[in-house]
Amino acid sequence: MNTAPPAGLVLRELRIPEHATGAEARDFHTMVDVRNRVYREINGHDDESMTPEELLPHYAPSTFEIRRVWTAVWNGSIVGRVGLDLPLEEGSTSALWLIELLREAWGQGIGSAALTMIEREASAQGRHILQSWAAHPAAIGEQLDAPTGFGSVPLDHAARFYLAHGYRLEQVERNSALALDGDLTRIRELLAEAERAAEAYRVVHWTLPTPPAFAEQYAWMKSRMSTDAPSADLEMDEERWDAARIAEHDERYLRGGQHMLITAAQHRETGELCAFNELVIGRNRAEATHQEDTLVLREHRGHRLGLLVKCAGLLAWRDHAPMSPRVLTYNAEENRPMLDINEAIGFVPIAYGGAWKKVLPQSA
Template identity: 40%
Template sequence: MNATTLTITPLTVPASLEDPDAADFLAFGALNRLVCDEATGLPDLAPDAAQMLAAWQENTDSLSLGFVARAGDDVVGMLAMDFAQEAEARAAEIDVLVPESSAGLGVEDALLDLAEREAHARGRTLLQKWTLHRPIETERMIVPRTGWGRIPAIPLTDALERHGYVCEQVERNSELDLRADPAPLVAALAEAEAHAGPDYRTVHWMAPTPVEHRDGYAAILARLSTDAPSGDMEFVAEEWDADRVIRRDARNTAAGQAFSVVAVQHVPTGALVAYNELLIGADRSGVTHQFGTLVASEHRGHRLGMIVKCANLLRWRELMPASAVVSTFNAEENRPMLSINEAIGFVPVSYAGAWQKRI
């Protein structure tokens, strides 16, 4: 297979998955899950087409574009691109999906070339890509520029390096057994709440976010793009308001998903200063995914991260008793958050590499 035998066409985003033109988007969802399963051995780590569709239909905050690579009639790869819509955004986030059956045959190179052309055409000067990896040691291990963690080389990382991408950061994917004895969570929560003291209290909700918390939630969500450890990955400061929270809630509850938020409120000011999010698909026996967890920098040192994590996990066990595990990603250099995870029973199951190229 080579570039001359490939045809690459735009991905159609259907109005619904029942529409006649939904075939490619359904194939996108299936390929997304297959590639993730092959890379990590974790079949439920990636969202399916139903879970992704709402985000692709709503372009107010992030524009999504996709492309389908075929050899003859066979789909051999896909490219997904996301463009943050803030005026100062410089990056295009890309996902190159190539199954093992087509890996190393030139599909990755063709899709990376296309990604660069599309990003350049939209005035972007950075390309960012995440790769998934099993927790194994191989002959060639890649150490990111942060110096924290390492990932095994795979055909996709070989292609990224050929195209001038640099591995900036490694993230650890950890899982917690939700069926384990909850006593450590209960004890850790009580100890953290006692340490934090009366100036902090927890609030919680299931999406959609109650009106009284939308502004405060928007303010703390905006901090994730600037306060979370990211090495030399460049992220635009995201612009959040109550309307963007409403749009995000709609995406996170589409296709029967359920989304739980536990936040810490600073009593003297009323501000939300920490939060943790958990999401599960329509199949309530599936994997639970932890989305954002953040403590505002000026409120760190009060064990608020432990509070939001433990409180949400304990609440989730009651809300979703059929879900067996929670999955989460954290930067390897984010020792405070990893220490919380380890203390309450999370164990590493896979890794991700964060790659960046300046164009």
């Protein structure tokens, strides 16, 4: 859908500053502020907020992806941001994008103009599979079911936008939360249960930077996230991870002042790492914690290793961020094994999101 930009709109590519301070970082600070305000409008809380210092390293040049960001400047004010990520895996034909606008800028044609630009830029880079994730707060009214048969999202402003531009809902994701300031007795009981089922494994923990002894095995497990996690009909490139990519990954968190704990299951006989869980928090250790990747390698499933690393990680986290009030996690609705673990631990659903996809015509 080609839409002429509305009067007063400028989509201005943001130059990423080297540092988060100084005059050159002014627009980056404004972009981060608008990002946080958008998430606050959607969620009603600040658990997704980041500081410029935390976010900046995630835009650093990378040999594994190209990340671009534009500000949507409307009548002289920045009212949103537009992002385009291009994976650099060999032969990749996919692109990931986002459009985030303050509500005051809805209904002006800004999103449509931004999407036209995104699709043009992606096509110019040989990418014809476009995918995007969006939050869909619970609402009364018509719902749109995921083709997986698991979950639905309201036919809301975001859903109508995607559908109007030729996108299809592929997957519904559940956002769950667990209170960390209560009694953790149940988690201790579940950990003991998991340890009995996983006698052939031991728990190991580390914080960033990843110890050299674990880097290659951690890289292998991270690579399996792109192939083994449920992805419906989304098209995920098989990611190449090695020790160098782990070092880049770690540096992004460390440079931003974030703190990450990795909890892994190690096979006692072989020393192989075969399951892991990540917990991360920002510079303010009294804010919400985010549970990022969790995976059990296929060949080691059936030994309660997912439960083992999640419970061991949560109990150890008390020593790392004792003031953090809750932890947030995200799972595909069809990922019933992981949802079973979360529900047993005490996670409760608080929000849902949709994963959307469009295949662009390929030029001859």
